[in-house]
Amino acid sequence: MTEKFEFTQSELDETREIMSHLRETIGDTLKSDDEDKIKKHLKKAIYDNQIQRDVFGLNPILHALRTAQIAVDEIGLKRDGVLATLLYTLVVNNYSTIEDMQDKFGESVAHVIRGLVRIQDLYKRNPIIESDNFRNLLISFSEDMRVILIMIADRVNLMRQIRDTNAVNEKHQVSEEASYLYAPLAHKLGLYKLKSELEDLSLKYLEHDAYYMIKESLNATKAARDAYIKRFVSPINEKLTSSGLKYHLKSRTKSIHSIWQKMKKQKCGFDGIYDLFAIRIIVDTPIEKEKMQCWQVYSIITDMYQPNPKRLRDWLSVPKSNGYESLHITVLGPENKWVEIQIRTERMDEIAEHGLAAHWRYKGVKSEGGIDDWLANIRAALENNDDLQLMDQFRMDLYEDEVYVFTPKGDLLKFPKGATILDFAYYIHSNIGNTCVGGKINSKVVSFREVLHSGDTVEVLTQSNQKPKRDWLNIVKSSKAKAKIRLALKETQAKEGLYAKELIERRFKNKKIEIEESVMSHVIKKMGYKENSDFYKDIADEKLDPNVVIDKYIKTRDHDQNLNAAKSTESAENFAFENPNEELAYKNDDVLVIDRDLKGIDYKLAQCCHPIYGDDIFGFVTVTGGITIHRKSCPNAPELRKRFGYRIVNAKWSGKGSNQYIITLRVIGNDDIGIVSNITNIISKQDKLTMRSINIDSHDGLFSGNLVLMIEDTGKLNSLIKKLKTVKGVKQIIRI
Incomplete structure (x- = not known):
């Protein structure tokens, strides 16, 4: 049987004391029967x-009262925030x-x-709290600015x-949660005192020895430090x-937390930190005379x-991106310290102390990113002593640009608004995306077209025969998924094309018909296909x-042969040379003409330089009598x-390039x-181009990488290189 809950006497005394304090502080915002209810x-x-x-x-009622007191005294919440703090655990525990x-208590509460x-x-989903995605999801789930503030107050308490x-x-x-999650949130809101307290307490509990070593060292040197500061500033005054x-x-x-972080960064002891304290000189001056x-x-x-x-550190001439302005100098004082x-100035100090909100008031500048705007608006409301009833003007639709979803293991992933199960699948792995047939959202089976929403737990269902x-x-919706689908479609099309080509060749061979490429091209065009790939895909x-x-x-072959029947010989005088100004490439030398229909000659393309149609080439007779074709620019x-x-x-090449040749580009x-x-x-959008590996x-x-591609000729290669050079960040492209 569950033990009956009771207050201790000290808890009753503290409860009455806090209730009295809250009544005095926010009594004017309470309704007459709120306390009784x-x-x-x-x-x-x-x-x-x-x-x-x-x-x-801990006593949950007293804990809620302590949280409410922090929220009122150190943050500035009023009636609705306090009542929600005191009552929400009853809803969480399904009592109300x-x-x-x-x-x-009304809609606002x-x-x-x-x-x-x-x-x-x-x-309850055990998320990984260290990620920025969790912070953003947490804010989007809260719906109301006061929720974040109450959570910070609760964690401090x-x-x-x-x-x-x-x-x-x-x-x-x-x-750990205080250090990774709540302290950064408090800092973003300008709640610097609470932020420092969260950091120091988390260090105290997580690294006990380091905390007390620094604390004792600070206490031991406090008197000497105060006396030194007095000697240092006296002549300055x-x-x-x-x-x-x-x-x-x-x-x-x-x-203490800052000192410990600096000790770890500089890999030194307490005595190695020379800037344990700082002197701040704040000048009261008109804005036009500030720098001077x-x-x-x-x-x-x-x-x-x-x-x-x-x-x-000169942040006067060029302020920090967050609006911080100050001039930091380090000088050698008495005793060589x-x-x-x-x-x-006063204005600069206000911005430094109160963060983004103060910067807005002075500069009218807004930070980038919806969440940062939203958080900074909260701080502005607090500093303006707003009663927080105008929350609607500060709330923003976090679903406008992105959604955050969980994997089954609790990892958080970010996607653009409108993303589907299929986006999620391709984010995990290309093969998962290619074989995706559906998914589960919060354990419910759905189509892979189902749109994701923030907070969903998503699982992918696959089948090996899916394409x-x-x-x-x-x-x-994501560009990553689109690129992977295009690549998969291109690879599938290439495989299907090879299969269809082999099928056609087998059928022709069975009927003892030899394929002539020129006739086949004519057939494909007559059948209404603009691209050979579409023809083979239909097969x-x-x-x-x-x-x-x-x-x-x-029919086409016979018709073409009839058209090309023998005609009476026509005198050469009736013909003009097509390129009268072109110099003969090889003069009196014999020239091997490489054509796709070349028969009777055993030749192959060199693996050292991978020549393709359009390259300047030469042949090399091997010891077996065959010929290897090299680029003239081949390193060998x-x-x-x-x-x-x-x-x-x-x-030299002859005819038109229609085969695909393998090349390697270094980027x-x-x-x-x-x-x-x-x-x-860019590669996936190119016609008649296949990427073999990357x-x-x-x-x-810097990055460097090799792209292995199948391409038809140098014209398409030069066009591809030109497009790749337009990609931001690409410095050099070399064919190897």
């Missing part, structure tokens, strides 16, 4: 044994419904509770309470005051203390009977000519996101 609701839940202590042994909360409940559901808990594993998990500048000074010590007076302060200080030029000084179809290009798909093709071929050509000049045969460029996809997209290697920001 909450007490009645919670007492009934306790009586029905619906309230239980959590894994840390959102509809019940709406009836008793119910709306916040709904967002908190959705976040709890999200956590929890981190404060679990210091002495025996639940070590749970404490470790909570601390005199000089700045005598110069007539209006200013004030601040000093701050780095947080900041540099005046710089001049005064560097006249007194030696600066370190390597540590000068380095001291960091930050010089800025990509052309209409799949209209189903997918492969059994839409076209090979026997019909044979009949057409015989000089040696062959030098040692075996008597075996060199002049050669070198910047290692940018999407560059490989852009390259394969091998990419990246190093130090």
Whole structure:
């Protein structure tokens, strides 16, 4: 039987104290019967044994009150946020419904509770919290800005309470989430105090020895540090005051977490961190004199203390992208100690302290990205003492551009809006996409056309006999999936074309008919096909009977032969030379003419240089009597000519290039996101071109890779190279 929940005396005392504080702080926003309804609701839940202590042994009602106090005092939430904080666990535990909360406390409270409940559901899926995708999904699920703020307050509260808990594993998990998820969110919102507290407490629980070593070192040096700061700033005060500048000074010590991060980065001990504290000089000046007076302060200080030029950071001339403006210098103070000084104006300090929202107020500049805009708007509302009722103007549709979905293992993937199961399948692997027949969304079987929504858990169903179809290009939304489908279709078409060609050749051979390519081309055109590939595809798909093709071929061949019957000989005087200005290529030498119909000569294309139709070529007579065709630019050509000049045969191409030849292109460029996809997209769109393989290697920001292609002639090759050079990031393309 579940143990009956009861308050301890100290918990009752703290509960009354917090209730009194909340009543004084936000009493003007509460309705007259709010407090009575909450007490009645919670007492009934306790009586029905619906309230239980959590894994840390914490009182959930007192915990909610502490969270509400943080949300009110340090964030600025009012009535709706507080009521939602106190009541949402009852909905999560299925004791109350959102509809019940709406009836008793209004739509706004119910709306916040709904967002908190959705976040709890999200956590049950055990996501990988370290990913940026989870942060974005978490924000999109919340629906209301106050949900994020309550979650941050709740995590700060929890981190404060679990210091002495025996639940070590749970404490470790909570601390990791505080560090990876909640501290960055608090920082983005400008809640810097809460952010530092979350970071320090997470370090305290996760790396106990490091935390206390730094804390004890800071305590041991505090008195000496304060005395040193006083000695350091005293002459600066005199000089700045005598110069007539209006200013004030601040000093701050780095947080324990910041010191630890710096120790790890610099691989040094506590004594190796020389900038444990910084002096901030804040000048009160009109905006038009800001730079002048900041540099005046710089001049005064560097006249007194030696600066370190390597540590000068000038964010006055060129502010940071987030709007931060300041002048950072490090000078050698008394006792040869380095001291960091930050010089800025009141306006700059406001932006530095309050983040994006303050920057907007001064500059009217908005950050890029919907989520950042949304978060920064929350901060603006808080700083303007907004009652947060105008949330609709700050909310944004996070589904406008992208959706976030889970894999069955809990990984989060991002897709464009409208993406389908098929996009998901191709993201996982090309073979998974090519054989996809459907999927499961949240364990429900659906078609691969089903559109994904944020928060879905997606699984792919495949069958080995499935093949990509052309209409799949209209189903997918991501460019990655489209490129993979085009490539698969091209490879399938090439395989089907070879199969169909072999089938036709067998049928012709059975009927003892020799295929003449010129006649076959004539047949294909007469049958209404613009491309040979379409003709062979119809044969492969059994839409076209090979026997019909044979009949057409015989008729066309006989007709052509009749047309080409012998005619009376015509004098050569009636003909003019087609290219009178063209110099004969080989003068008196014999020339081997390479044509697709060449018979009786045993020749092959060299593997060292892979010549293709259109290349300048020569033949090399091998010891077996055959001829190997090389490019004139072949790396082996000089040696062959030098040692075996008597075996060199002049050669040239004849007819039109219709066969496909293998070539290799080496591509070198910047290692940018999407560059490989852009390259394969261009290749997949080329007609009569097949990509055999691609091998990419990246190093130090550059990538190099080999593309092995099947191509008809140098004209198509030059056209392809020209298009590939237009891809952003591609520096060089070499045929090897």
